[in-house]
Amino acid sequence: xxxxxxxxxxxxxxxxxxxxxxxxxxxxxxxxxxxxxxxxxxxxxxxxxxxxxxxxxxxxxxxxxxxxxxxxxxxxxxxxxxxxxxxxxxxxxxxxxxxxxxxxxxxxxxxxxxxxxxxxxxxxxxxxxxxxxxxxxxxxxxxxxxxxxxxxxxxxxxxxxxxxxxxxxxxxxxxxxxxxxxxxxxxxxxxxxxxxxxxxxxxxxxxxxxxxxxxxxxxxxxxxxxxxxxxxxxxxxxxxxxxxxxxxxxxxxxxxxxxxxxxxxxxxxxxxxxxxxxxxxxxxxxxxxxxxxxxxxxxxxxxxxxxxxxxxxxxxxxxxxxxxxxxxxxxxxxxxxxxxxxxxxxxxxxxxxxxxxxxxxxxxxxxxxxxxxxxxxxxxxxxxxxxxxxxxxxxxxxxxxxxxxxxxxxxxxxxxxxxxxxxxxxxxxxxxxxxxxxxxxxxxxxxxxxxxxxxxxxxxxxxxxxxxxxxxxxxxxxxxxxxxxxxxxxxxxxxxxxxxxxxxxxxxxxxxxxxxxxxxxxxxxxxxxxxxxxxxxxxxxxxx
Amino acid sequence: xxxxxxxxxxxxxxxxxxxxxxxxxxxxxxxxxxxxxxxxxxxxxxxxxxxxxxxxxxxxxxxxxxxxxxxxxxxxxxxxxxxxxxxxxxxxxxxxxxxxxxxxxxxxxxxxxxxxxxxxxxxxxxxxxxxxxxxxxxxxxxxxxxxxxxxxxxxxxxxxxxxxxxxxxxxxxxxxxxxxxxxxxxxxxxxxxxxxxxxxxxxxxxxxxxxxxxxxxxxxxxxxxxxxxxxxxxxxxxxxxxxxxxxxxxxxxxxxxxxxxxxxxxxxxxxxxxxxxxxxxxxxxxxxxxxxxxxxxxxxxxxxxxxxxxxxxxxxxxxxxxxx
Amino acid sequence: xxxxxxxxxxxxxxxxxxxxxxxxxxxxxxxxxxxxxxxxxxxxxxxxxxxxxxxxxxxxxxxxxxxxxxxxxxxx
Numbered sequence: 008x009x010x011x012x013x014x015x016x017x018x019x020x021x022x023x024x025x026x027x028x029x030x031x032x033x034x035x036x037x038x039x040x041x042x043x044x045x046x047x048x049x050x051x052x053x054x055x056x057x058x059x060x061x062x063x064x065x066x067x068x069x070x071x072x073x074x075x076x077x078x079x080x081x082x083x084x085x086x087x088x089x090x091x092x093x094x095x096x097x098x099x100x101x102x103x104x105x106x107x108x109x110x111x112x113x114x115x116x117x118x119x120x121x122x123x124x125x126x127x128x129x130x131x132x133x134x135x136x137x138x139x140x141x142x143x144x145x146x147x148x149x150x151x152x153x154x155x156x157x158x159x160x161x162x163x164x165x166x167x168x169x170x171x172x173x174x175x176x177x178x179x180x181x182x183x184x185x186x187x188x189x190x191x192x193x194x195x196x197x198x199x200x201x202x203x204x205x206x207x208x209x210x211x212x213x214x215x216x217x218x219x220x221x222x223x224x225x226x227x228x229x230x231x232x233x234x235x236x237x238x239x240x241x242x243x244x245x246x247x248x249x250x251x252x253x254x255x256x257x258x259x260x261x262x263x264x265x266x267x268x269x270x271x272x273x274x275x276x277x278x279x280x281x282x283x284x285x286x287x288x289x290x291x292x293x294x295x296x297x298x299x300x301x302x303x304x305x306x307x308x309x310x311x312x313x314x315x316x317x318x319x320x321x322x323x324x325x326x327x328x329x330x331x332x333x334x335x336x337x338x339x340x341x342x343x344x345x346x347x348x349x350x351x352x353x354x355x356x357x358x359x360x361x362x363x364x365x366x367x368x369x370x371x372x373x374x375x376x377x378x379x380x381x382x383x384x385x386x387x388x389x390x391x392x393x394x395x396x397x398x399x400x401x402x403x404x405x406x407x408x409x410x411x412x413x414x415x416x417x418x419x420x421x422x423x424x425x426x427x428x429x430x431x432x433x434x435x436x437x438x439x440x441x442x443x444x445x446x447x448x449x450x451x452x453x454x455x456x457x458x459x460x461x462x463x464x465x466x467x468x469x470x471x472x473x474x475x476x477x478x479x480x481x482x483x484x485x486x487x488x489x490x491x492x493x494x495x496x497x498x499x500x501x502x503x504x505x506x507x508x509x510x511x512x513x514x515x516x517x518x519x520x521x522x523x524x525x526x527x528x529x530x531x532x533x534x535x536x537x538x539x540x541x542x543x544x545x546x547x548x549x550x551x
Numbered sequence: 552x553x554x555x556x557x558x559x560x561x562x563x564x565x566x567x568x569x570x571x572x573x574x575x576x577x578x579x580x581x582x583x584x585x586x587x588x589x590x591x592x593x594x595x596x597x598x599x600x601x602x603x604x605x606x607x608x609x610x611x612x613x614x615x616x617x618x619x620x621x622x623x624x625x626x627x628x629x630x631x632x633x634x635x636x637x638x639x640x641x642x643x644x645x646x647x648x649x650x651x652x653x654x655x656x657x658x659x660x661x662x663x664x665x666x667x668x669x670x671x672x673x674x675x676x677x678x679x680x681x682x683x684x685x686x687x688x689x690x691x692x693x694x695x696x697x698x699x700x701x702x703x704x705x706x707x708x709x710x711x712x713x714x715x716x717x718x719x720x721x722x723x724x725x726x727x728x729x730x731x732x733x734x735x736x737x738x739x740x741x742x743x744x745x746x747x748x749x750x751x752x753x754x755x756x757x758x759x760x761x762x763x764x765x766x767x768x769x770x771x772x773x774x775x776x777x778x779x780x781x782x783x784x785x786x787x788x789x790x791x792x793x794x795x796x797x798x799x800x801x802x803x804x805x806x807x808x809x810x811x812x813x814x815x816x817x818x819x820x821x822x823x824x825x826x827x828x829x830x831x832x833x834x835x836x837x838x839x840x841x842x843x844x845x846x847x848x849x850x851x852x853x854x855x856x857x858x859x860x861x862x863x864x865x866x867x868x869x870x871x872x873x874x875x
Numbered sequence: 876x877x878x879x880x881x882x883x884x885x886x887x888x889x890x891x892x893x894x895x896x897x898x899x900x901x902x903x904x905x906x907x908x909x910x911x912x913x914x915x916x917x918x919x920x921x922x923x924x925x926x927x928x929x930x931x932x933x934x935x936x937x938x939x940x941x942x943x944x945x946x947x948x949x950x951x
Contacts, residue, residue: 023675028677029680032680033676186927227553227554229554230555233558335906336926344913344929349917350914352910352914361885364911365908365914369906521565532691535694538681
């Protein structure tokens with residue numbers, strides 16, 4: 008067998024995730040070596056080239072969307088900057104009293120430019136991602152009204168990662184407008200910020216201020232960064248290949264087949280899906296952050312042990328952090344800072360007090376955030392429901408906060424009491440799992456059916472080896488998932504306490520280090536769910 | 552600390568150590584040849600291991616359409632040619648190559664008939680590199696056997712694969728008609744065979760050539776998997792390579808597949824009714840090749856006679872019941 | 876400064892505003908408190924606090940908040 012035939016195009020996607028062998032044993036090592044041997048001034052261009060190569064391997068010609076987006080935000084940024092310059096010049100020439108009025112005109116112009124950019128980019132995303140959903144519903148509505156008009160349902164090829172890089176593009180434009188960052192006059196620097204290869208599939212969603220400079224001023228690879236990065240990637244593999252992929256068949260058998268399982272089994276399925284999603288997404292993030300770390304780039308973290316959260320609101324500050332932060336900065340605060348909202352807040356505060364006063368404006372903003380959040384995850388009613396579900400949970404949490412506090416005081420319950428906190432964590436986990444049940448179900452109707460069944464028929468009478476077999480699982484699958492989760496729980500608890508495992512490991516002698524690394528590698532190789540009998544699973548968040 | 556040559560050397564040693572460990576682990580994980588575990592993913596096709604040495608004259612290679620369309624016992628019953636279906640569901644070409652090598656280990660078939668659907672089944676770099684690595688470090692293929700060790704039944708004497716009672720054929724009486732009757736009408740331009748697939752296919756061809764086996768291409772009837780564009784691509788390929796090719800989708804008059812009752816899943820696969828027709832057609836075709844002799848009276852093949860008798864009896868009875 | 880601390884105490888009592896330097900990062904001020912605070916500050920100091928100013932850095936201590944207010948007052 009000639010080695011050359013390995014690289015021949017097999018048509019379709021040749022690269023699907025940061026855990027594919029093509030990436031791990033060919034692409035990444037080639038990048039590391041190429042990056043090391045290339046002269047310092049060219050390293051950044053090498054990274055840009057590698058990033059475009061990576062995107063090409065994933066999406067082929069759809070790379071054009073990324074390039075067009077980059078060009079567009081680059082020139083929009085420069086446009087905004089130019090207006091800003093004109094404004095400064097004009098204002099300097101005016102006496103102080105007249106400045107305020109003159110400024111308003113320029114700001115208005117800038118706002119128009121920002122609006123145009125946002126409409127363009129979000130619009131593109133909407134068209135590509137949501138027009139099938141939209142037309143389907145319009146057709147349904149027309150039919151309900153008795154009109155037999157059927158608009159053809161369009162189907163577009165969507166580049167992987169567009170939901171992520173569009174948000175980066177918008178945040179850049181808004182940041183330039185707000186003066187948080189200067190418009191980038193270097194097209195290549197902006198292009199690298201938009202396309203850096205590890206993060207292009209599933210984020211994290213970075214701000215220009217977080218990564219652009221770091222990426223542009225890249226340094227030679229440091230030994231420590233290299234080893235830490237590789238360790239982080241391996242940790243991600245453990246999550247993804249041993250746990251997430253092993254649960255995949257089981258979960259899809261429960262959710263995708265029209266079989267009527269009893270409630271207990273559905274509950275197990277929902278829990279397994281939640282675990283699968285977390286391990287898949289956070290494992291991928293480990294690979295992203297680890298890869299960036301190799302090149303000395305610090306990426307924002309997307310997860311902070313979300314299942315230790317005591318409330319739903321806290322959960323969303325620890326799960327997919329960069330998306331939450333994006334919504335907070337570009338939707339939540341802008342909505343609450345609108346003039347009318349501020350009036351509403353100060354008025355309501357006088358009547359309703361410190362807690363419920365701002366809650367009205369806050370809740371309206373929160374509604375916008377969660378509507379967008381649901382929709383961002385996919386174009387289906389079940390996703391909108393998912394957003395609303397969390398909105399309502401957070402709203403209820405906010406409403407109940409004062410009465411719960413008074414109750415605790417009356418009953419002499421200390422909210423810092425271990426058992427109390429544990430119960431809070433458990434409650435949050437249950438609520439999250441129910442949310443994920445709807446998230447995973449094939450449509451809102453299916454989700455409702457599963458949920459009703461889960462609650463009304465909660466038993467485990469049919470749970471036995473034979474049933475597991477029909478669900479493509481056996482007790483050993485669950486044992487190994489359990490053991491691996493325990494390992495990850497231990498690491499998480501240590502992290503939560505602020506202990507850096509990699510750091511303390513680096514101080515140990517080489518024999519111990521190698522033994523541990525070998526153990527981890529062999530663990531992944533033996534207990535990983537890959538090869539015959541398993542289906543490779545694409546990164547789950549890439550489809551959002 | 553920047554990365555130095557020393558670090559690179561150390562990394563190489565580390566990787567070497569890993570390979571060595573995997574090599575040693577392979578000794579533990581590789582199952583004894585011919586055991587259930589050896590073919591655990593595809594018991595029916597691995598039944599060829601249980602056949603007597605050098606007893607199979609022809610193997611059918613391909614994906615699920617093969618074991619749904621061809622019944623070796625029916626060919627035996629009529630022509631006395633011992634054949635076997637080495638087909639597995641969604642078989643990709645690298646697996647076909649594996650399967651072929653397995654078949655040739657104890658057998659020396661004179662003809663290999665390869666179904667063409669798998670020529671179009673895409674696979675990527677990961678599939679082929681993993682496969683390459685598996686041949687060197689079998690632990691990568693058999694890693695899942697930790698479950699067997701955990702089961703505690705592993706005592707060194709694993710159960711040996713028995714022969715498959717239908718010689719790799721999978722029997723189904725289900726009927727789910729197909730309405731896509733015009734599937735062979737020209738719609739698309741010629742479909743190209745992925746280059747990675749082509750390269751694997753050429754390897755399979757030279758493997759057969761080296762062992763003196765004649766390679767014939769054929770396509771089973773399927774309204775879902777086949778079309779004119781694919782037919783044209785394979786016809787072109789076979790012409791280029793000088794191979795015989797018969798497409799059973801192109802001869803509806805001789806074959807008389809009735810898509811309203813000969814398929815089990817709306818034209819994807821045939822059921823037993825369709826398989827009888829296809830098998831009859833192919834049986835005739837291979838018997839006319841003039842390569843094979845009728846072995847029905849040979850002493851070593853008496854078990855085939857019994858198996859065929861049992862099979863025919865059982866299926867005739869079942870079909871009668873359905874038709875009533 | 877005293878007036879600011881009064882406002883803060885009115886919104887969220889029981890915090891040592893004179894010395895605390897991690898009002899946001901230490902979770903002393905919730906996002907609801909921030910919403911109230913902004914509305915109050917705008918009224919009190921006759922300024923407009925745009926969304927871009929709502930970052931932890933501007934709200935982590937009474938001193939930082941005051942600095943932001945002064946800066947916004949000076950802007951034309």
